[in-house]
Amino acid sequence: MFIFAMLCPMLMATGSQGLSPDLQRFQEFVTTKVRGLGEEVNRTLEEIVKDVDLHRTALVKNTVIVGQEHLGKVKKFKNDYLERAGAVQSKAPVKSGGQAPTPRPGDLCVESLGPVIHRINDAERALAHCVMKYIKSADKIIDDTNHAEREFAHKFASITQRINPCVTLHQGTPDSERNIRSCLEQIMDDGQILHNEVLPSIHRSVQMLQDFHNHPETDISHCARGVGMEYFDIDKRHELQFQLERCAKS
Numbered sequence: 423m424f425i426f427a428m429l430c431p432m433l434m435a436t437g438s439q440g441l442s443p444d445l446q447r448f449q450e451f452v453t454t455k456v457r458g459l460g461e462e463v464n465r466t467l468e469e470i471v472k473d474v475d476l477h478r479t480a481l482v483k484n485t486v487i488v489g490q491e492h493l494g495k496v497k498k499f500k501n502d503y504l505e506r507a508g509a510v511q512s513k514a515p516v517k518s519g520g521q522a523p524t525p526r527p528g529d530l531c532v533e534s535l536g537p538v539i540h541r542i543n544d545a546e547r548a549l550a551h552c553v554m555k556y557i558k559s560a561d562k563i564i565d566d567t568n569h570a571e572r573e574f575a576h577k578f579a580s581i582t583q584r585i586n587p588c589v590t591l592h593q594g595t596p597d598s599e600r601n602i603r604s605c606l607e608q609i610m611d612d613g614q615i616l617h618n619e620v621l622p623s624i625h626r627s628v629q630m631l632q633d634f635h636n637h638p639e640t641d642i643s644h645c646a647r648g649v650g651m652e653y654f655d656i657d658k659r660h661e662l663q664f665q666l667e668r669c670a671k672s
Contacts, residue, residue, distance in 0.1 A: 441589065445599050452606045456613040459655040460578050461550040463620055467571050474567050477628075480494045480559045488642040492651055493546060499543045503662065507535055510544060510666040538662065544647040552645030563630050574620045581612050 441449065588605035592598045653659070 429634045441593070441602070442599060445545065445602060448603060449585070449589065449606060452610045453609055456582060456585070459613045459617040460582075463574055463578075463617055466621055467574070467624065470567060470624055471571070474564055474628050478564055482557055483584065485642050487552055488646075489549055492549050492642065494644045495651065496542060496545050496549070496654050499656050500539075502536060502656040503542075503659075504535075506656070506663065507666055510663075541653070545651075547656065548643075548646055548649045552642055552648075558568050567624060570620065570624045574616070577616050577620075578605055578613075581616065584609050 450589060585606070588602050592601040594672065595601060656662075
């Protein structure tokens with residue numbers, strides 16, 4: 423978290439010359455307190471970013487691998503089906519590893535291929551869309567976490583930059599010590615509020631990713647069930663073979 427490291431020099435207590443020892447100690451206390459809050463958020467951010475990255479990597483790996491498996495199954499079904507269609511159309515046997523004849527446009531069997539090919543294409547599109555949707559969703563959660571980090575750095579900087587002006591602006595004015603103390607107390611309160619707002623927000627982001635990763639409906643297999651992967655087993659589609667043979671005889 424280089425952002426926080428850049429902010430740390432802002433927290434050095436300066437401009438305290440001329441203050442009472444008690445107020446100097448209070449300024450140092452506020453500086454230490456605010457810095458401690460920032461360091462706690464920073465440590466948490468470092469842990470969360472690592473955790474989010476691990477979840478995202480695992481999610482993408484699983485999504486891509488399983489998605490490729492399903493797409494590979496659909497592609498194999500398509501190749502096998504077209505090979506059998508070509509063989510039936512030419513009344514030639516299917517040769518293992520050989521190149522079967524391809525049906526010609528206008529043939530009766532070509533027309534019977536339409537619904538099957540349409541279903542194949544729909545399945546390929548749905549699976550590809552599913553893979554991209556889940557990856558983009560995971561990326562959005564990471565973007566939200568990064569945004570939370572940047573927002574924290576910006577707000578934290580605005581708070582720390584007010585410490586020294588508390589002294590320089592109020593020093594030498596009527597009731598200067600009371601005003602300086604009040605100003606420093608407000609900074610400490612603002613730092614605590616920022617701390618209390620940021621950490622829960624970041625934890626919610628990482629929890630969303632964990633829930634997303636572990637939820638059954640964000641598994642690529644959910645999409646596979648949606649497209650009916652059980653259909654894409656050529657050896658179980660006896661009705662397709664019968665249809666091909668029937669149209670070849672007509």
